[in-house]
């Protein structure tokens with residue numbers, strides 16, 4: 001029975017990655033592929049919010065429970081519940097102009113001013129994971145006359161439309177952007193300013209950003225002020241499949257692309273010391289403005305990576321509550337100052353008084369001395 005549950009819980013069998021001690025397990029509840037069953041419209045917002053809260057609570061309870069009973073994979077219990085039908089049949093929600101087709105999910109069609117998103121309903125509590133994104137960006141627009149691209153998210157909030165590739169600004173978590181329109185370059189061009197060849201970027205450009213909710217994505221500058229890294233990725237109108245992978249292992253974030261039709265991963269971004277909380281949501285979103293493209297997602301596959309940690313790493317990799325990146329200063333969230341305790345207030349008043357009295361005494365002494373001297377000079 002336990003074995004059966006384990007098999008159910010781990011989806012496909014383990015697949016060894018590389019020569020090391022890393023195994024990957026496909027996580028069905030965070031994955032999406034053809035045929036697109038279990039994808040539903042966002043529904044009424046009020047309705048959604050209630051359901052989400054309930055769902056998050058359920059997942060948190062299960063996680064807690066699995067920790068208590070010492071079961072590493074909380075999915076064990078989770079799948080059991082799904083199996084008896086208490087869970088939702090829809091693991092993914094569509095939003096805005098996104099549409100389910102037979103061969104793909106279209107986030108936006110090649111039309112102006114559209115925005116769409118696709119969000120996983122199940123928060124992810126895995127520590128080490130890899131998300132493989134099979135996508136396709138194509139349209140009628142000529143070079144640099146198309147936009148705006150698509151984003152892949154691992155964030156605290158879901159289903160929040162906004163200006164950052166169709167998602168909210170000041171998000172909390174990780175955003176990976178496949179930006180197809182060079183806003184900054186075009187602006188410079190309009191102002192007849194020239195870029196030095198070393199600085200100019202070739203678009204489409206992939207970049208990543210970690211946010212604790214205090215940073216704004218600067219659309220006009222293609223996110224340059226807040227990016228962790230990036231690379232050029234010529235991904236439009238290709239006749240072969242294009243993939244992007246986000247790997248998060250031991251707080252090391254790696255983004256690789258397979259866009260040349262060679263079935264090989266090519267490095268794009270690598271950042272150590274990225275602290276991401278657990279329990280966030282995977283999603284993808286896209287937006288078009290004056291310029292447009294078809295932004296299609298063919299599949300999203302999330303793998304759990306099992307890696308060994310020594311006791312020291314276990315201590316170092318403890319859970320965090322806000323996203324951050326080591327050696328990179330994110331502005332603090334604007335939290336109100338903690339109220340002063342009674343004692344602190346008393347000490348501040350007391351020492352202010354002592355200092356004032358001291359200053360007055362010194363002042364009087366100096367004044368007297370000065371008067372004495374001037375009197376002496378007078379005689």
Ligand SMILES: [Ca+2]
Pocket residue numbers: 148179180181182183219222
């Ligand atoms: Ca852009």
